[in-house]
Amino acid sequence: MSIRHHLSDALLIAYAAGNLPEAFGLVVATHVSMCDDCRAQLATFEAVGGAVLDGDAAVAMTDGALDAVMARLGAPEIIAPPSPQEDFPAALRGYLGGGLAAVKWRNLGMGVRQAILPTSKGAMARLLYIPAGQAVPDHGHRGTELTLVLQGAFRDAVDRFGPGDLEIATEELQHTPVAEAGEACICLAATDAPLRFNAFIPRLLQPLFRI
Structure with missing residues (x-):
């Protein structure tokens, strides 16, 4: 897999520090599981964070603190090996209960789900x-x-994005993503605010579809 569009250092640092919303963290974890470069960079940031913590003075724990934490975690979960049809990364399969066949799609129109x-x-x-x-x-x-991008590819005003590629869109970007011919494009997307559609019909349906 040839990945050309990666996570920013700011996102990797925020993920390593546990400062991202869960939805963003899911995208980061899924990309990291697909991308050797970002996985190595994340390990570097985590090592730096660990070194900073090692430099702090030790804090005594209360009696029974470990037992209390283990009790809250519950029994360890036994994870079965993925079957061939579970074609999504493990970080994402946990949110779906399986692979592509487990997805409960909702139609948005024009075949988009x-x-x-x-x-x-x-x-x-x-x-x-x-x-x-x-x-x-x-x-x-x-x-x-x-x-x-998990499967297929799309193009927009920025570039082409294929499997494993990540597009980071901010308020400055206006675009019309188009899936490439030949294969449907399946993406994992996370947003922290509603999109801003230009056409009337998408704006009208936006609250219904929660986009």
Whole structure:
């Protein structure tokens, strides 16, 4: 897999520090599982963070603190090896209960589908299915949108994005992503604010589809 578009250092540092909303953290974890370069960079940031903690003075724990933490964690989960049809990275399969066949899609029109994933407040995560050759309505952003390609590819005003590539869209970006011909494009996307559609119909349906 040839990945050309990577996570920023700022996102990797925030992830290593545990400062990202869950939806953004899911995108980062999924990309890191697909990208050797970002996985190595994340390990570097985590090592630096560990060294900083090692330099701090030790703090005594209360009696029974370890037992209390272990009790809250519960029994260890036994994870079965993935079957061949589980074609999504492990970090994402946990939110779906399986692979592609487990996704509960909702039609958005023109063949485009989405599946909103259960994450905590602060940002939303969703899977997007874009048929080959189909465009997503032209839109801008009121915040940040992370879009990770899992299958197929799309093009927009920025570049081409294939499997493993991540597009980081901010308020400055206005684009019309178009799935390449030949294969449907499936993406994992996370947003921390509603999109800004230009056409009337997408704006009208936006509250219904929670985009």
